[in-house]
Amino acid sequence: MNDARSSLARRGFLIATGATALAFTAACGTGATTPDAKNAAEGAPKRGGKLRAAFAGGGANETLDPHAANLFVDAARAKALFDKLADFGADLAAVPRLAERWEPNDALDTWRITLRKAAFHDGRPVTAEDVLYSYRRIADPKATFRAKASLEPIDLDASRALDPATVEFKLKRPYAEFPNVLAAFGAYIVPRDATAFDEPIGSGPFGFVSFKPGSSLVVKRNDTYWEGAPHLDELEFVVAGEESARVSALLGGQVEYAHELNPATARTHEGKGKIEIVRLPGSAMQGFVMKTDRPPFDDPRVRQAFFLIADRKELVDGALSGAGEIGNDLYGKGYQYYPAGLPQRTQDLDKARALLKEAGAEGLKVTLDTAPAATGFVEAAGIFKEQAAKAGVTVEIKVGNKDTYWKDILNAGTFASYRSGAMPIESHISQRLLTGSTTNATKWQQKDFDDLYRQAQSTRDVTQRGALYERMQRRLHDEGGFLIWGFADWIIATAPTVHGVSKQAPANTLDWARFDKIWLA
Amino acid sequence: MTPPLSWIGRRLLLGLGQTAAVVLFIFALTEALPGDAAVALAGDHPDPARIARIRETMGLDRPAPERLADWAAGLLHGDLGTSLISGRPVTGYLTAGLGPTLLLAAATLALLVPLSIGLGVLAARREGGPLDRTVSALTLAVHAVPEFAVGVLLATVFGLWLGWLPPTAVGADVFTEPAVLILPVVVLLSRPVCTISRLVRAGMIDAMASPYVAQARRYGVSGTRITWTHALPNALAPATQQLARTCDWLLSGVIVVEALFVIPGLGTVLIEAVAARDIPVVQGMAVVFGIVTVTVNLAADLAARRFAPRSQVAA
Numbered sequence: 001m002n003d004a005r006s007s008l009a010r011r012g013f014l015i016a017t018g019a020t021a022l023a024f025t026a027a028c029g030t031g032a033t034t035p036d037a038k039n040a041a042e043g044a045p046k047r048g049g050k051l052r053a054a055f056a057g058g059g060a061n062e063t064l065d066p067h068a069a070n071l072f073v074d075a076a077r078a079k080a081l082f083d084k085l086a087d088f089g090a091d092l093a094a095v096p097r098l099a100e101r102w103e104p105n106d107a108l109d110t111w112r113i114t115l116r117k118a119a120f121h122d123g124r125p126v127t128a129e130d131v132l133y134s135y136r137r138i139a140d141p142k143a144t145f146r147a148k149a150s151l152e153p154i155d156l157d158a159s160r161a162l163d164p165a166t167v168e169f170k171l172k173r174p175y176a177e178f179p180n181v182l183a184a185f186g187a188y189i190v191p192r193d194a195t196a197f198d199e200p201i202g203s204g205p206f207g208f209v210s211f212k213p214g215s216s217l218v219v220k221r222n223d224t225y226w227e228g229a230p231h232l233d234e235l236e237f238v239v240a241g242e243e244s245a246r247v248s249a250l251l252g253g254q255v256e257y258a259h260e261l262n263p264a265t266a267r268t269h270e271g272k273g274k275i276e277i278v279r280l281p282g283s284a285m286q287g288f289v290m291k292t293d294r295p296p297f298d299d300p301r302v303r304q305a306f307f308l309i310a311d312r313k314e315l316v317d318g319a320l321s322g323a324g325e326i327g328n329d330l331y332g333k334g335y336q337y338y339p340a341g342l343p344q345r346t347q348d349l350d351k352a353r354a355l356l357k358e359a360g361a362e363g364l365k366v367t368l369d370t371a372p373a374a375t376g377f378v379e380a381a382g383i384f385k386e387q388a389a390k391a392g393v394t395v396e397i398k399v400g401n402k403d404t405y406w407k408d409i410l411n412a413g414t415f416a417s418y419r420s421g422a423m424p425i426e427s428h429i430s431q432r433l434l435t436g437s438t439t440n441a442t443k444w445q446q447k448d449f450d451d452l453y454r455q456a457q458s459t460r461d462v463t464q465r466g467a468l469y470e471r472m473q474r475r476l477h478d479e480g481g482f483l484i485w486g487f488a489d490w491i492i493a494t495a496p497t498v499h500g501v502s503k504q505a506p507a508n509t510l511d512w513a514r515f516d517k518i519w520l521a
Numbered sequence: 522m523t524p525p526l527s528w529i530g531r532r533l534l535l536g537l538g539q540t541a542a543v544v545l546f547i548f549a550l551t552e553a554l555p556g557d558a559a560v561a562l563a564g565d566h567p568d569p570a571r572i573a574r575i576r577e578t579m580g581l582d583r584p585a586p587e588r589l590a591d592w593a594a595g596l597l598h599g600d601l602g603t604s605l606i607s608g609r610p611v612t613g614y615l616t617a618g619l620g621p622t623l624l625l626a627a628a629t630l631a632l633l634v635p636l637s638i639g640l641g642v643l644a645a646r647r648e649g650g651p652l653d654r655t656v657s658a659l660t661l662a663v664h665a666v667p668e669f670a671v672g673v674l675l676a677t678v679f680g681l682w683l684g685w686l687p688p689t690a691v692g693a694d695v696f697t698e699p700a701v702l703i704l705p706v707v708v709l710l711s712r713p714v715c716t717i718s719r720l721v722r723a724g725m726i727d728a729m730a731s732p733y734v735a736q737a738r739r740y741g742v743s744g745t746r747i748t749w750t751h752a753l754p755n756a757l758a759p760a761t762q763q764l765a766r767t768c769d770w771l772l773s774g775v776i777v778v779e780a781l782f783v784i785p786g787l788g789t790v791l792i793e794a795v796a797a798r799d800i801p802v803v804q805g806m807a808v809v810f811g812i813v814t815v816t817v818n819l820a821a822d823l824a825a826r827r828f829a830p831r832s833q834v835a836a
Contacts, residue, residue, distance in 0.1 A: 052692055063607055070564060144575040149568055213607070214617070214793070215785040216692055238692035240783040244673070249691035249783070251681050373565075403796055404556030407567035419565075438568035 045500060049520035050234040053257035053513075054246040057239035062213045065197040066188035067138050067145045072259065076513035077237055078188055080219050082202035085113060085131065085189065086182035087510035090502075092335040092424045094179035095510060098126060098189055098203065102182070108174040108458060113167045113182070118226040120191050121207040128161030133192040135159075149431070149438055150184035174458040176465060177426040185423075185508060205230045205516035215239055230516035231500070247493070250275055256495040256520070259513070262375065263321035266491045275493045276501075279323065282334045283490030283506040285420045286320065286376065287327065288368070288384065292481040293443035294414055296366060300479040301359040307345055307483060308352040309391050310384065316486045318383045319376035323491060327484040330473050332425040337469040342477055352391045365394040369416040373405040375488070377417040410441055418482070422506035425469060429453055433476070442481025449475060497521055532822070536815030540808065545589075547807040551800050552585050558605040558798040579605045592804060601808070602801040604794075611805035614790050619809075621695045622786035625778070626771045628702060629709040633767070637714050637760070641721025642748065645756075648726055656722075660715035668774055672708045672781040679704060691783045705778045712774075713767040720763050724756030731755070758825045765821030769814050 055073035063069075066078035085099040096102070100116040118126045136156050138145045158170035171178065181187065191201055200208050205227070206219035217237040223229045238255060240246045246258040247265055251274060258275075266277045290297040290306060297303055312326035325333070328345055332338050356362055370381040378399060385395040395415075400408055409416040418441065420428070431437055434453060435445040449472060456468040476482065490507040500518040505511035559575035560567070576582050595602050601611035644656040663671075680688025687693065690701035728734060729752050737747050776788030787806065794802035 054691055070562070142574075142578065144562075144571055144578055146566055146571075149566075149571070212617075212785075213609070214789065236692060239785075240689065240691050241789075242780055242783065245689045245691060245781065245783045248676055248680060248688040252684070252688040254687060254689060254691050254693070401555045403554075403798070404560045406565045407556065407560045407563065407572065410567050410569075438570065439566060 045231045045519040046521050047231050047519070048233050050236065051232050051257060051498065051515065051518060051520060052236045052238055052255040053259065053515070054238050054240045054249055054255040055259045056241050056243070056246070057214070062239070063197065064200045064208075064211060064217070066190065066200070066202070067134075067143075067147060067186055069186045069188075070146060072507065072513075073237065073239060075185065075508060076259070076515075077217055078186070079204065079513060080206040080235060080237075080515055081200050081204045081208060082188040082190065083118070083126075083204055084183060084187050085115075086179050088183050088422070088424065088508070090504045090506065090509060090511065092332065092422060092506070092509065094183045094424075097183075097510075098131075099182060102179055104176075104178065104460075106460075108176050108178075108460060109171045111169045111171070111178050112162070113169065115165045115167070116226060117165075118203050119224060120203050121201045121222060122191075124191065125164070126189060126203050127164040127192075128167040129164070130192045131167050131189055132156070132159065132161060133194075134189045135187070137190070137194075138187065145186060147184050147186035150181050150187060150427070153178070153181065173454075176457045176459055177424065180424045180426055184427075206235055209234070225516070227516070231519035232515065235515050250493055250495065253495070256498050257501075257518075258493045261491040261493055263323035263489075263491065266323065266493070267321065269493065273496070276496055276498070278492045278494065278501050278503055279489040280492070280503070280506055280512065281325065281489055282332075282487050283422055283508075284324075284374075284488040285327065285331055285418075285484055286315075286324070286380065286486045286488055287329075287418050287482055287484035289409070289416050289418045289441045290481045290483060291414045291441075291443045293445065296359075296361050296364055297414060297481065299359045299361070301355045302361050302364070303479055303481065303483075305352040305355040305359070305361075305391070305393075306388075308348045308355070309388050309393065310345075310483060310485050311347040311387050312345075312485045314387070315380055315383055319380035320486060320488050324486045324488040327486045329477050329480065329482060329484045331420065331428045331482065331484060333487050335422075335425055337425045337466055337473075339470045339473050339477075342474065345477075347387070349391045356391070356393070363392065363394075365396065366415045367396045367398050367413065369398050369400055369409050369413045371400040371402045371405040371408075371417070373402040374417075374419045377419070380485075381417055410439060416441070422508050425473075426456075429472065433480075444476075444481050446475075529819075529823075532819050536812075536819060539815055540811035543811040544804060544807045548585075548589055548800070548804060551795070551798065551803050554795075554798060556798060557581050558800065561796065561798045562606060581605075588800075592801065596808070601805040604802050605799050606797050611801050614794075614802050615787070615805055615809060618785065618787040618790040620786075621784050622772075622775055622779070622788065624695055625702060625705060625709065625775055625784065625786065626768070628706045629713075629771060630764075630768070632706065633710055633713055633717065634764070636710070637717035638721055638753070638757075640714070640718035641756075641760075642725055642753065644718070644722045645725035645729065646748070653722075656718070660719055664712050664715035666711070668708050668712065668777050669781065671711050672704070672778060675704050675707060676782070689783045695784060701782070701784075705782045705784060708778050708781075709771065709774055713770065717760050717763055717767065720760045721756055724759055725752055728752035728755045754828045758828045761821050761825045761828060765818045768817040772810055772813065 055076060057071060057073040063074065064077065066082045069075050069078050083098045085097060086094040087097050089095045098115055098118055099113045101114050103112045115126060115128065120126060135151055135154065138147045139151045139156055153171050153173065153175050155170045155172050160168055162168050189203065205222050205225045207222045209218040209220050211217045215238065218234060220234050221230050221232060240249060243262055243265065247261060249255045250258040269275050270277045290303050292298060307329055316322060316324050316326055327333060328342060356364060368381050370377045372378055381397045385397055388395045432440055433444045434450050452468055452472050456465050459465045459468060494501055497520050498518060499521055502511035502514065558579055559572045559581055562575055563572050592602055603610050604614065640656055644653040647653050676688045679686045686703050687701045693701045695702055734747055734752055737751050775786060776792065779786045779788040791806050
């Protein structure tokens with residue numbers, strides 16, 4: 001190689017790298033020299049700046065149609081551009097958003113929604129017509145939107161706009177928890193003529209700038225947002241499927257916010273000052289489903305034995321690297337209506353053996369279906385296999401295909417790994433535990449249980465309703481098909497300059513990925 | 522010395538057949554995968570009624586041969602169809618992904634040729650000398666490390682410890698910020714440089730020992746001229762064909778590198794499409810990959826004939 005060329009090449013290399021080196025030291029410098037910046041986080045928000053947030057995404061599945069949202073990144077982007085009538089607080093109770101208030105009739109089957117004063121990005125006010133158009137679009141018989149199942153209780157043909165700021169929803173049956181529908185995943189309000197979403201117009205805190213599917217979405221501050229303008233000038237969502245790439249980009253100063261990290265990564269960087277780790281508790285229920293309509297789990301004693309086989313602490317430590325808390329075979333720890341008073345179940349192998357013997361299931365063999373469809377699935381299966389062996393139960397692990405896992409385990413098999421994101425306890429019951437539920441993986445089909453649920457939905461008083469929920473959950477705790485051993489933290493990381501990130505909100509609730517409340521300092 | 526046209530025609534026809542076979546094979550494979558686009562899209566909310574509806578809107582309820590025939594008919598009009606998931610045209614996916622991938626591949630090839638020829642000739646000139654032994658040891662060692670490991674190592678050292686280079690291409694436009702491509706290109710270069718430089722070295726050693734080089738020496742031609750104009754062209758024939766194979770390999774090596782450094786190229790598009798069972802996109806990729814591979818190999822054989830007409834490359 002001749003010298004002139006290589007020295008030139010080397011100089012080009014230094015020029016190209018100088019800028020990034022500077023950026024990198026700047027990013028480190030702030031973290032290293034101002035540890036008190038974190039304490040000042042409660043101070044006054046600063047306005048301005050651009051935040052880049054890295055999410056895992058799906059190139060082909062990416063869409064800005066908020067009704068078609070499927071992935072976390074879709075939900076985060078939809079939240080920046082659009083509003084729902086309601087959203088979920090940290091305890092998964094519905095809080096008003098575009099709806100200022102809601103008022104049911106005595107029978108709880110007609111709800112009057114009063115809209116607040118809000119406008120779309122093009123200046124048009126948000127009206128009752130937009131709300132009805134949005135819901136009808138979601139519920140269209142030909143459509144395949146995820147929120148369609150949530151809107152099923154509404155009789156949209158009979159629902160109407162009383163005036164521009166009032167919608168009257170007629171329901172097919174009494175539904176005390178109707179606000180959960182208004183807050184459902186994907187139930188966003190779009191303008192009444194919206195059909196294409198290449199350049200979406202919503203009423204959210206940020207307005208659209210540019211979109212490259214599979215790589216980036218840029219949005220800018222909506223100065224006239226009804227809740228007050230965001231602090232950031234601009235916000236960019238970038239997509240990075242590999243977790244290691246999201247962390248590298250954050251460490252290298254290429255993004256300021258990284259969503260969904262592994263517990264091991266979080267442990268490595270926690271307290272080092274380079275990046276801030278935020279753990280959102282109660283975000284992901286972790287467990288196993290036992291099909292209660294077929295052997296061996298059609299005998300409640302076998303289910304109870306399995307409850308007693310699980311060493312929950314070991315599962316949380318092993319499968320989640322300790323990033324989570326133990327579960328008590330009930331969904332929604334920390335959410336509204338959760339019966340925190342029920343005693344925590346612990347491993348009791350002798351009692352488990354006795355129960356199995358009583359049920360005539362000694363030397364039991366079961367196949368556990370699992371797949372790398374979620375963090376910790378395969379690991380948890382391995383750990384449970386060991387625990388079951390101590391009680392004389394042989395668990396055979398069958399690892400399936402991750403892309404089709406959820407459909408595969410819905411009706412087939414007997415025993416499988418399971419996970420769920422955050423939703424109200426009511427939604428969990430209505431979607432998974434009633435005779436007609438569409439995703440009833442435990443095949444829990446009990447008429448008296450259905451009746452309790454219906455009774456709760458016709459009960460106006462919250463305390464009485466809570467008592468009915470407790471009865472349902474006692475039943476599930478005693479002999480249900482969900483073996484819920486833990487709740488995983490949802491881990492995100494930010495640059496030290498980022499403030500205003502909620503540390504309480506489970507994933508998919510109002511304050512999760514809420515970039516209008518975040519500022520850079 | 523141009524090869525007979527009939528030979529090129531034969532090769533082109535063969536290439537067309539190969540591409541068609543690849544496309545058919547890919548279709549069959551994707552069909553054989555468990556689940557379809559409707560199931561993949563429903564994800565963790567597998568409401569059977571919803572899956573059935575999605576299937577209907579996607580036209581997946583029709584038999585596979587019918588869908589393939591439809592798609593093939595579109596292809597004859599130059600229409601690659603639309604994505605099942607987004608409804609956007611497949612050509613859009615391809616053009617969006619092609620840019621970054623071509624840039625990566627082109628940068629890699631542009632550096633690969635001079636680097637490997639230089640290394641090979643350097644090693645061959647002092648056969649068995651310390652330099653030759655060092656180059657041989659190094660190329661063997663580097664070749665033994667998988668790209669994924671090289672990539673993680675380089676990104677950690679140069680991107681995070683030293684801070685000289687961007688550790689990923691997250692959110693960057695590869696065309697306006699070429700710095701993000703430096704590490705990926707180095708990773709892509711790491712293995713082919715080793716194989717091709719070794720081939721050049723072996724070819725050079727053979728050529729330098731050949732009668733025509735001895736004859737040139739007797740005529741008093743300078744050593745440098747002999748090396749570069751007499752020996753090298755003959756030594757390049759096997760290397761050229763290996764280079765063509767490297768182009769094929771680049772298409773797959775790119776998948777690892779793109780995932781590692783988050784470059785939104787063809788590899789990323791393909792992985793996403795397979796996970797989503799988005800058959801039209803997968804098929805579109807198969808067509809492109811097939812055509813590229815056939816063209817590159819044809820060009821390489823032509824070049825090899827050009828460099829060493831007497832070695833009679835078989836068609």
